Structures are given as structure tokens and as C-alpha cells.
Amino acid sequence: METTPRSTRLSVLIPFAVVTLIWGSTWLVIKDQLAVVPPSWSVCYRFAVAGVAMLAWAALRRDRLMLDMRGFLFAAALGLAQFVFNFNFVYRAEQHITSGVVAVVYALLLIPNAVLARIFLGQKMGRQLLIGSAVAMAGVALLFVHEARLSPVGPHEALIGIGLALFGVLSASIANVMQATGTAKLYPMSTMLGWAMLIGAGFDALFAFATVGAPVIETRGFYLLGLAYLGVIGSAITFSIYFQLIRTIGPAKAAYTSVLIPVIAMLLSTVFEGYRWSLLAGAGAVLVMAGLVLALKARRPNR
Template identity: 25%
Template sequence: MSRNAALFALMCLVWGLTWLPIKVGAQHVPPVFLAAARFTIAGVLMLAWAGRDLRKVPADAWPRLVATALLLNTGNYSLLFWGAAQAPSGLAAIVNFATIPIFTIIASRTIEGQAIGARKLAAIGLGTLGLCFLFATRALGGLDAASGNPLEIWGLAAIALGTLLYCFGAVLARPIASRMPTLALAGCQTLIGGIGLSLVSASFETVTAAHFQALVAWPTLPSLAFLVLGGSLIGFTVYMRLVRDWGAFRAGLYAFISPAVAVAAGVLVLSEPFGWSEALGSLLMFGAAAIALKR
């Protein structure tokens, strides 16, 4: 196995497993508060790593950088962490990863005017059908694997909406991405997003001193450490290397592997159910993602 292939396997494993610490950590502290801690810490570490590259951020790029940070990290992860606290981690990962290629097509069309051909329309339609199937089973009380949490369907909807915000933010960031070092851009967006998440948490969650204590205690501390080191630092670094060496298409194939890791971790560690209705909806969404990612 080549080094890049091994790094790809590591990235898929790490990003698939990040849903587990989100679920575990959100049982002990408010979910957006957990997200704020993750992105604030990760942003500081990224900027320290970027060092002098931070000076290379053009002054006229800051308005767009701040706006995209609020979409990519604040808006997206507020919804994603809250949604992941309500829904099974495996389904949360599937909704997130499988809709990224589809929502990117929609964002590119809306912002950049890129044409949507028959293949892309098929991807959007199939992905929408898969999402509707997953949501319908929840709305009807669940077939096979519904957990009984009345907020589960809203959690999955929040994750889908957060992913849409992420894709719009990613497309809006394209004009400035080539004008500055990647790590400086990511560090700024991550830290700004963390500050925004802190404001969201302070506005909508009740955070007490006990939550700060829980943040540095078992099992929240190791969950937070994995999210920062694995999900943000290692995952991001490996992904950027693979984009450089393999291209965005091949590196983006993690969207088909990481959800499987998340489902397996949820079933084995958290005893989350996963039945035929979830499998069918997931297959529809993965089929849509495959069509969207086709060269």
C-alpha cells in the first residue's frame, strides 16, 4: 500500500469516527458549546502552525473570509452538532457526507451560474428521494430503526441544512482560496467559526460552570481531544495532501467510506439500530453522490 493510500484510509477512519465523540460529548455538555470548544482550540493551533503565513492574507479578502467562516463553521456546525445529538450518529454521517456533492452542485449553480445537466439533475433528484425516504420513516414513527426520539427527524433536517450552508460557504470561498496559504485560510476560518459558535451557544444554550468542568473531565475531554486532533488537524492535513497529490475527485471519495465507519461505530459502541429502511435510503443517497462525483 502506498503512503497516500494509507493516509486516505486513516482520513476515512478518523472522519468516520468523529461522529462518535460528538454523540458522547453532547451527552455531558451542550452540543454547540462542544462545537465552540473544538473550533476555537483547533483554530488557535492551526494559526500557530501557519505562523508567518498569516501575514499573507490579503486585506481585501477579510470580509469574504469572515462571511465564509460563519457559513462553513458557525452556521454549519451549530446545526450539525445539535442534529448529531438528536439522531443516530451513523445516519447523521450519511446525511452529511452524501449530500455534500449534491449541495455543491446547487451552490455552484446559484453562485457561479454553472450549468446543471441531465446527470446532475439525476443526482439531485435521487439524493432528494433518499433524504425524503429517511425523513418519511421518522415522520411516520419509524420503520425498523427509529430510536423514538421525537427530535430525531429535526436533527437530521438540521444536519442537511447545515451541510447546505457548508457547501455555499465552500463555493463562496473559492475566489480567496488561491490568494493565500491554505493553512492560514483554514486557521482563520476555524477560529472565526469557533468565536461565532461561542456566541450561538451563549445565546441559545444554558452553559454553567459544571459544563466547563465536564469539558475537561472523562469522557468529554478525550472526545474533545479526538475532535480537535483527529477531526480538525490530522484529517484536514491529510485531506489537503491528498487533494494536492490525487486531486479533489479522488480525495473526495471519503464520502462513501467514512459514513460506513460511522454506522459501524454507532452500532458496535452505542448500540444504535440500523435497519432496512435506513439502508435503502442510504443507498439512494450514495447513488446520488456517485452520480454527482462522476468525472
């Protein structure tokens, strides 16, 4: 019998921290990617780089590189949800609202992850996990109020940006729950992710060409370095770690990375963008951390 929840073990906490720290930094990089290149093409380039890196890693691991028809169909569905819809919504949301607000909206990923996991995987949320979620969401609400007060855009632009981000959250949640299904576990993680990213990049290219025209590339050094960072570190490495977390502790608990990411994003913004904290933001960060501790210590209830 387990004496401590699996989610409090170092084998979970270390990758949890790695994913949170890396994804907490990507919001700043994404913002820089929007200067010249249309969002759809930036998303396409990112996942083309990520897919190649992921399959190269699969080859080094000597995982099988091909999928059967069922595997390719699953990879296509995963790619559409995670690497087409989700990220096109994210990049477009950042054209309307600040990266901090988008990061805060993505903290809500916990809710659809828990609901969809209950519906499709039969995973229940215990009392302690529910309490932790409520505490964390209260913290997210305070962070959101703080960000809304600082937002330089009007209410119309803010609503458009938040709406786009919410659609992205739902798309990401669908992909998260897909990774916890039996079908996903039939194939090597690196191979499945590599093909999902490449198929997603292909759909991204078709969408970009249809909506904004021929490819546009920016040769500025920071753009290219940012693209490499987002593709290899912010996608290939982190998604493989994150999806393994989903398989280990379930979509609801894994989604707590998205609850903590806004705090990390704001800390980095303090250093690089002169972000100014307030009592609201500080209280929100404390509540998010408290909710995280409560949720990760929760034992998984019987089905």
C-alpha cells in the first residue's frame, strides 16, 4: 500500500519543475516571434523543428520510427488538437492581450482536464484535490484581476484575446486527455509525438498559406534563436516530459503546471520586462502555490 502519493515523489516533482520553468519562459519568446512573421507560419516553423528533433531523438533511442494506420490517425488527431488549434489560438491571443494575461488564462487548463478525465477516463477528483483546485483558482482570479488592471488594451481587444485563449485551453485539454488513453500507450512516446508535431506542422502550413499567403521568414538572430528554443526545448523536450507526467499522475494533477506557469512568467517578466508586482499579484501567487501543494499531496481516490 502506498504511504505517500506518487505525485510527491522526486521522480514526478523534478520533471514537473522542469516543465513549469521552461513553459514559464516561453511566453516572452512567443511575444518576440510576432513582430514580422504571421502567427500561423511561426507555429508551423516551431513544430517542424520540434517534430524533426523528436524523431531524431526516437532514432537515437532506437524506438521504431513508423506507426501503423491507427497510430498515424491518432497522431493526426493529437497534432490537430495540440499543435494546430491550441497554438494558433495562443499566438493570436498574444496579438490582443499581454503574454501575462494569456498565461493566466491557461491556468484554467486544470478545469477541463479534470472534467474530461472524469468523463473519458473515469478518474475522480478527491476532496483534497478539489480543495487545492479551489484555492489555486482563487489565486488565478487575483492574478487575472491584477493583469486586467494593467492591460493597455481596451475591453473589446481584451475579450477577443481571452476568448481565443479559452479556445486554446480547450484544445490543449483534449490533447492532454488523449495522451492518457490506452491507444497513446501502445506507441513509443517519442515516435508518436514526433509524427503528431510534423503532421500538425503540415496542417499549420496549409492553414497559413490559405489565410495569410506565402511563407514569411525573419532572419533576425533573436527570432531564429527563439524559434530553435521553442521548437527543441519548449516543445520536443517539454511535451515529452509533460505527456509522461500525464500518464503517471493523470491529466488533472499534471495540469497544475499551467497553474504555476503564470507565477514563473511574472517572475521572469519582473527581470526582463520591468513587471510591477502588487498586493493582488502577490496574494494570488501565494494562493496558487498553496493550492498546488494541497493538490499534489492528494491521493488518487478509488474509481
